[in-house]
Structures are given as structure tokens and as C-alpha cells.
Amino acid sequence: MGFEIVTESSSQSTNVVAECLRSWNPKAVVEVIDFRGETTIVVPRELLRATAERCCADAKLQYNLLTDATCVDRYPAEPRFELNYHLVSIPRREKVRLRVWLGGNDPVVDSVVAVWPGANWLEREIFDLFGIRFTGHPDLRRILLPDDWEGYPLRRDYPVEGYRDVPNTGELFRKSSTP
């Protein structure tokens, strides 16, 4: 099956990941950040999907588990959205983070659901709370909030109390909520 775990931790330095991606496509790695022993590889937006596929399929990388995907809003800086994908290679016992920057005017990026099906709900959560659209996502609907919710609550410019005095649950219950 290929999921056997090696007994000792892999001694390869994680910058191997950057080297490996560079040798595949020199444009794929914009920047490599090391902070507190964690490696972050910044990837251009157009190449996210291809890089993700490479990370998953390459025999030297084997990042087969997408453990988490999340977004950080750096408002009012531009580009304001920072998407982080946390990858784990179960056979190699390695972690890496892929990062993509998205501007506030056009927060659209390719979905990675085709690479890791587990990205489905993670991307829906980011869409729900940050309003980032994922092209090619099979089922991009709100997941935690009601379908008729206004705004994206985890954006930094969204007030903690919301936009309205009264929560908009009344309309939701009147409407048939079958998707």
C-alpha cells in the first residue's frame, strides 16, 4: 500500500521540497520561509493546483495528507488574503506549508479538491468565512453559516456584532431549507 512509516525520522532537510519543486518548474517557488522550524513555500496563484499535484504525486515528496487549509486576512494590507495549506507526508514523516497570496478585489484561486478530496470542506469553510472562491470546487456552498448570511465574518473588516441589530434567522426559517 505504501503507507508504512519509516522507523527513524527522515533526515532530509525540508528545503529539499523547494529544490524539488524548483527543478520541476522554476516559477513554482516564489519564496521559502523558515520560522520556528516550519517551512513555508510561497507559490504563485496560477500554479497552486499544479504544485499541489506535484507535491502529492512526486515520489520524493509524497505529501499524501492535506491536514489543514486556512486563511489569514491581513486587511488593510494588500494582497490581503494569505491561504495556507498544511501538508503531511505520512511515509516520509515530513510537514510543509504551501502559501498563496490573494488580493482583496479578486479572491479567486483554483480548488485542490481534485488532488486531495479532503480539501472539500476545508475550502467550503474558507469560502463561508472569508468569501474566497475556489474554481473547480464541486460543491461550493456555505457550510457553518446559514445560506442567506450576509458578509464573511472572519474578515478583519467584519464587525464582531455583524451588520444587523437582529440576526437574520427569521427569513431562514420561513424559507424551505432543503438544498
Place this chain on the structure above:
Amino acid sequence: MVLNMGPQHPSTHGVLRILLELDGETVVKAIPDLGYLHTGIEKSCEDKTYSQVITLTDRMDYLNPLGNNLVYCLAVEKLLGLEIPKRAQYIRVMMVELQRISSHLVWLGTHAIDLGAMTVFLYCFREREEILKIFELFTGQRMMTSYIRIGGLALDPPAGWRQAVERFLKMMPSRVDEYETLLTENRIWIGRTKGVGYISAEDAVALSMTGPTLRAAGVAYDNRKVFPYSSYEEFKFDVPTRTESDCYARYLVRVAEMHESLKIIRQALDKISNEGPIKAEAPGIIPPQREKMKTEMEALIYHFKIFTEGFSPAPGEVFVTVESPRGELGCFIASDGSPKPLRVHFRGPSYINLQALPKLIEGQLISDVIACIGTIDIVLGEVDR
């Protein structure tokens, strides 16, 4: 026919709604609908100082508050580059392993009652009570403990703690065997769980499943072994795995995990010294002792600054994962150098494992849906956050 299961259904373990498209009694399609418990914890975190967030973490996965405290504190400590005294690390390990047993007990009890075995539920809650008593002894709280703090622990273990844990360790192994005599060979239990809710190892990894559900599919992925934290590398224990990947295999994995946790607690008990620090030395981050605060000017200033402003870690991002009873629990913190986190995100294993539910139940009978929800071991507080 489309059937609405939940949000108020005892077997959904909270408020989960599943739309079931049925053909007779067979499930053709299942669409989970969640968010009924969404409280915006991640948004609230952005408005609190680093220390204040700890009380919110308790309230996510309410069967694993200590584990949530731990993952958050580990993340902040990584951000700060803090070194934690060994004694505090061992106490943390002991507490989260007790928590793992208590969480598995709730799982086993509720899973069994869902499938019609009433007795196991009562037995499990009887033993869970003993663990909660230990928590009360250590932390003053049964559930929302907030015991693990940034830089160490809230309190020194109280007098008599060792005897209390010893008593529990002596009692528990035979009690776990007792559950096994009730279930493992039980024909009804086998009939309800064996071959139900199969998922292949490839699918489980692709769907980002972790924890006992993944290990029951034959993948020995356990954060305590693969990416050890809090001195787990010093403990000897096995990672139980099965290959059948059905509800019965997951039951066996979790029961075996309880035995492994008992082993870890035993080792931790031997490692924890009676005297020693429980907090790191970091003035300005960890509140000074009360006596010092009353007698030393500097300590008073630190005390005042910590509780009015908080502390400011360096800008950067960290992502820390631990093994919660349900799987990989992760905490992502982005700091912008201010006393409040820019972003806190929790990777809830329940949320991500629940994603695989349609895969488990499509093509199965409607009565197996209940077995499958139980077997993933979801806590809706963590799913919705």
C-alpha cells in the same frame, strides 16, 4: 424518499442534520448539514489576548478540554520559543492521557447505547466519573479545566494526587476487560458493527481522516509517534492498528488505545517528581508567584503588564498538531507582533472526519447510519466551533 435525520436526534451526538436520500431502506445519498453549534470561536479569539483564549479552547471539543488547552498552549509556546520544565510536560502527558480514556469511555458508552447495549453506557460513565474526580482534584473543574497554561500549568498538583491516580490505574484495566466481555464476543454487537462502514486506507488518507478511524484502516499514523510533542518520545507505547476498517475494527482500536493510555499514565506517574517547577522561567509572559508579586517591585510590574496588556510574540505563523482522542488536532496561530493573535484556527478532527460520513453510509442500510455516526466519534462543539 428524502429523510431528514436530525438536527435533534439522539444518535447524532449533538445537533447534526443529515439529509438521507433513500431507496427503501438503503441510503442512496447523504448530505450532512452542520453549523447549528457555530459560535464563532475563531473570531472571538482575535479579540482576546493570548492567555484569554485558553478558556475558549475548552469549549470546542468538550470531551477533550485538556487536549485543546494543550494544543493551543503548545502553539503559543512555539511562537514564543519557550522551553517547558520536564515535570510540567509529564503532568501534561498524564492529564491528556486520562482525558483520552474518559473521551473513549463516552464514545464507547454512547456508541453502545445507540446500538442497543444499555449496560455498557452505565459502566462507562461510572469509570468516567472517577477520571472527572481526578480532574476536579487537579484543576478544580470537572470539564472546562483551563489547566494547561502558556508556559506550564495553572497549579501544582494537590496533596494526595498520586494516590488518586494510583487507585484509578489499579481499578481501570479490569474495567476495560469488563466492557470487552460485554461487547467483543457479543453476537448482536458483531452483527451491528462488523463489515459496517468500510472505507479503504487510500480513501481515508485522501479524505484527510486521522485518528482511530485511520488506524483501523491500517495506517499507523499517530502524532504522538510521528511528530512527538511534550516529551512523548520518552514514553513506550504501541499504536494499535487493524486492517478491516469497519466499525468493529474501530471499536477494537479504541479499546486497545485505552490500555495503551494506561501504560503511558503509569510511566508518567513514575517520571513525575514530587518537587519541581511547573512553569517556565519567562518574566513578562508567565505571571509571577503571588508572594513575589507582593514583595518585589519588578514582579509587580510584570504582573500588572501581563494582565493589562498581555505579551507580544514575534510576527510569524505556527501550526502545531497533537493526537486528540478523535484524531489530529491542530492549532494554527498567525501573530502580527501585537498582544492579540491576528488569527487562530483550529483543525478539528471531528469536522474533517465527518466529511467521510457520506462515503461510509452510502449504499448501507438506514440503521447502519447510526453505527457509522457513532464510529467516527464526532463532537459537534468541535465540528462547528
